Amino acid sequence: MKIELLIKPRWIITVNATNQVLENHAIVIHQGQIIDLLPATDSQRYQAEQVVELADHALMPGLINAHTHSAMALLKGLADDLPLMEWLQEHIWPAEARWADANFVYDGTQLAIAEMIRSGTTCFNDMYFFTDASLKAVQKAGIRAALGMILIDFPTAYANDPDEYLAKGRALHDSVQDLPLITTLFAPHAPYTVSDQPLLKLHAQAQALNVPIHMHVHETAHEVMQALTEQGERPLARLNRLGVLDNHFLAVHMTQLDTSDITLLANKGVHVIHCPESNLKLASGFCPVADLLEAGVNVALGTDGSASNNDLDMLGEMRTAALIGKAVAHNANAVSATQVLRMATINGAKALNLAEVTGSLEVGKSADMIAIDLGSIEALPVYDPASHIVYCTTRDQVRSVWVAGKCLMNERKLLTLNETELKATAKAWQLKIGEFA
Structure with missing residues (x-):
């Protein structure tokens, strides 16, 4: 044959x-x-x-990076050694307000994809603005991607209100239907940035389109305490009350979980995306991976964005996940190498509804x-x-x-992206952003 x-x-x-x-x-x-x-x-x-x-x-x-913000590769190292909310509100959001546009996203996503390919990632799940620019970068590189249709309550350079975010997301979804390497999912940012009515509208659209929802949830103790103070319930409980938790929901970070939370996640079939290095760097807390796995929750692995990691290295993420998982569980048998390999491959594929396509080396995939x-x-x-x-x-x-089946890198040489051009582009952005940092 x-x-x-x-x-x-x-x-x-x-x-x-x-x-x-x-x-x-x-x-x-x-x-x-x-x-x-x-x-x-x-x-x-x-x-x-x-x-x-x-x-x-x-x-x-190929490794599956189940949560990242690829364009933030251009913000790598911009505001290190800070807690999450100070990092976001005083540094990252102001930088994005000044710089984040289609050109920023295209250049940053290309740089991120180059790093991911060189680190063994063949599929990534992205959450960022200007997804048309992300799509162009993905198509040029030939990598597989799930592109997030982002939603937040407040205006940005990308959209003015929740309805515009949703409309742009739907337009993206419609535009990729004939692209075999591209899928979409809704990406509401977090419970503290998305109110009830926009989230309910998004959930209805997600059900109509049969696409997953991908959201930061229980990332820090501050987030949980703020929700209890202002709303009288934990963020996960609110999401459950609104009816959005199911086997198409990807909950990212999840460092603040109690026994009832874990039971709820298991019963609803929610996927948890673990980002250990970002959680460590921002001192956000520890995801109880061993307990989640024991409860039958599908746990996948992500790097988060370069601005809070500061790399997109899934091999490094696997090692960190295994070591932290053992320490948190006080058990050397916990979060084994076999489990971590699955978290970085087939579990990510399951979370992204791609398990029939990728995530393992089997006939037909x-x-x-x-x-x-x-x-x-x-x-x-x-x-x-x-x-x-x-x-x-x-x-x-x-x-x-x-x-x-298409070779994107051979003997460490990228075949679909120009390394020399990418280095020059990154240095040009460094000069611009660094001048105002």
Whole structure:
């Protein structure tokens, strides 16, 4: 059979239902999909246009960054070492008010995508303004993306009121229906920035369009205490009262949870997006990941934006999630390497309603894959490649990246984006923004 691509790595980390790791196997790609996984010695049954030999490499599903603000790559390091509300209100929101427009979003999103590809991310879930500009950047790069249709109560350069935010979101949704790598979801910012009536309108539209809702929730103790003082109920309880919590709801951060909250999340099928490094840097608190997993909640992983992380490195995020998860649970068995690998791949796909398309290396799924070099001095010896990727691997070991069978990076060289141009653009923005910082 004639095919487009045959890859022969040392290991294939499938992240399938049994977390199977295949050694000395080949993966067969045709028309952007995985059509076979078989022993490398049997691969001669296929006649490939391209054969890629990857000795000492692990091939695994591309990482899914389930929560980020990509354009904020241009604000990386602008206001470090501050608590969340001071960081937002006194630094980030003023900077966005001055600079955030379509050009800012296009350039920042391109820069972020380049970093994500070089870090092994093949799909990201974005929450930001000027999504038409984000879409252009995504299409140029060839990465998979879920673009958030943002909503807040107050006016910005992007929209004047909730109705305009919703209208622009619907226009974006309609415009991407024929784009196989792009999906949409609603992205109301947070309970403290979106009031009841706009949120109810958004929920009705989300149900009509069958798209998820993605929202910061219970990010800090201050947020919860403020809601109790002003509204007499916790933000999660308010969202439940409004009827918006279900298996299409993605709750981001979730550092302030009690037992009843966890039970509610499990009963409603809510997905939790864990952003450990951003939570640490802003001293927001700790998401009880082990308790959530034990309760059956689907937990995925995100980096948050570069302005509060300060990188988009999902490999680093995995290691941090595993280590913090153990410390918070006081249990070395908690938040295992296998669980964290799933959080960074198939769990993200489930949250984004993409589990039938991506998130694992299985026949019938899109060929969204990354090759990681485990043959260097720093990586050897290798006893368990899956565990090794969580605890002993850096993004510099990501050698090649494919989305839907198309190679976006080969041997660390970006193939769809121009690194020289991106560096020049980033430096130009640094001069402009830095002058007023």
